[in-house]
Amino acid sequence: MVQKSNYYNNIAHIYDETRWLTAAIAEDVINYILKLVNATPDTSFLEPGVGTGLNVFPLVKLGYPVTGVDISESMLNQFRYKFQEIPDNLTLIQTDASLLPFPNQSFDVVITCHMIHAVHNWQEFLNQVMQITKIGGFYLNCQWLTPLARLEFENHFRAILAKYQPFSRQQSPNSITEINVDAYLQSQGYQGNYSIAKKWLVTNTVEELLRCLKLRAYGLCWQISDNIFEQVITEFEKFCIQQYGSLETVLASEAKFEIWMYTKCNNTIN
Template sequence: MTLNFVRIAYAYDRTRYHPPEVSGKIATAIVSPVEESFREPVFLELGVGTGRVGVPIVARGYRFVGVDVSPSMLEVMRHKIAGVGRKVRLIEADARELPFERGSFHAVIGVHLWHLLDDWQRALLEAFRVLAPGGFLFEGWDVAAAENEDWRIQEKWREILGEMGFELKRGRHQRRLAEVRQAMEQLGLEPVEETVAEWIEERTPRQSMEILEERLYSFTWGVPEELFRPSLDALWEWVRDTYPELDQPHPIPWRFVIRRTRLPE
């Protein structure tokens, strides 16, 4: 399918946010080691999206560059940083072909990025190319608790699609993270992972369904159009039978993980 980022940009920003205190902890975990190593550091975020990770860094006054292939995502972020974005550049560009000189940045950030790229190796090499000696690569991702109602709804959808003859493939993100780690270790680098924030999100069954309908998860993108709507209609019927109160929130425990890798000086 062809992704319509114009349609999903605001929906993504509305549903994939972090609470303010979580955003602050993520920003601190990124900027602190860089600030200790470099004077007046410059940050680059690949696939910056609507700025849920970048905006808190911008708000602290650092020089920041964000790139994304979606002008709609960048436009949402521009609205967010209006008035505080004096040291910010937002550029429509591909992470696999960055328009920057070698060694231009002291930190490169990529959050939920690698699994979106079949040729992720190019983006990884580009990240290393634009990093200064001793610079940091920060990878970040959200991890939900294994058992929650949102997951249960997704699993039911997978079952419905299976009955229609389509296998919904999940887990690509975690598999890709393992591949990237292996690639970095083969280069002699030493990635370090750390959970930097934990929180509880209250999400209703209706919101879980809306997220699927908007195709905000990458695992939804491969579902053919001819199966997408009928399968969701069947899922809606199951959800209404299973959750009489569609707007009753259920807790989802989350944590945010950062993997930090430093280049040799």
Template sequence: MASHFSRVAFTYDRTRYHPPEVSGRIATAITAPVEKFFRDPLFLELGAGTGRIAVPIIARGYRYIALDNNPAMLEVLRQKVAGVARKARLVEADACELPFERHSLHAVIAVHFWHLLDCWQEALRESLRVLRPGGFLFEGWDQGDGESEDWRIQQKWQEILARMGYRLVRGRHQARLAEVERELLRRQLEPRTRVVAEWVEMRSPRTSLEMLSERIYSFTWAVPEEVFRPSIAELLAWASDVYSNLDAEYPVRWKFLVRTTRL
């Protein structure tokens, strides 16, 4: 999906964001435990994208490696941290074969990431390899309440696809998180999950439709183009009939969870 993200990096950055106070809470939840055990820690983020996790941590002056395999995403991030990136490195590389020495990092961060990889076992193994003893693996994800207009629009699209004979597969992210947790437990590690932030996002039907039509969500990627385009056209027509104003905003309630594993 690298070429896809090259086209939509700026849309991704604009639509997949956290409010400043939420970004601050997430940054604290990740950095505070590490600071208790290490001086001047070095953080690595896998699949850093355009930097919604990286930027607030980099801005606090931490040493930080933002890794992604897509140069367009990294270019957006590079522009955002141009004035505060003295201790930051942006690295284009494969998470399944990390270009770092064994035991060279204090923390590895993976947010909405494992489900994007076929080689997630290798990426996890690599993450644990580069962590020094006592280091931290942080996994993070957003979790919606499932009752918003945003969810209604997604469900309508799923119904349209079903009528066209295409079964949309969802839930891969949560399923992969469960797989990773089982692997961590198998390694006799102790992952612990907690909610670190809650907030309400105001979102319009137009934004929800844009996120689907630009294939921002990973569950849209496997839909063949010959099915995808007519299904989106039908969804847009439905939305124009249902919503008198596509720019009228509605609330979407979110939580951000962090699963922490210490070696």
């Protein structure tokens, strides 16, 4: 099985094109976030697990100070390639996002997007996040989870994949279902404010989704050897033709970008 950093190195060049958060949607989300946090031109942002910069690229273009941390240098390079030259307001650091190498009260806004399950100790990570957030600043825990039609498609793939895995794989380091960020932060004295930044319709043909799997664009595709993966894909493609009638069948469902916002106040623990 490929380690997570290597997995991201392997897919960095196809990451953006195989996700359903487009550049246009990301711009709408950032405009929403700027209003949510009452941003000024000097408002500083950090995204641990920044990857290719898909979420925060619009912030950089608008001139806000942005720092990104990621374990994969290849993912960070994809972010760099989006600029003719790296702007002065962007700082990228290659390191494990579980370890945030910043002094206390360094950033006005810290953003995480569907990455907390990947850190080694998520409670300690959240403690660090709140420590490096300035008093009066914000932590935004964001999710843009898999749209329903796409999730059902992937679950069919998982069912076939499971036949080739004799032992159930332990999720590492955390199971997503075991993590309750809101409950933990409430226990630390923070109150969350939930909102939906954006809803949009995601449409793909079965063939387009199958291509993403063939490119091994997702972590579940790296849980098995290359030879077994080819067997799984062959079987799954036959299943798709039977299940959907044609590889040109269009699957459509709503996606949404969710935000849980926490304010760093003087009376909170960190």
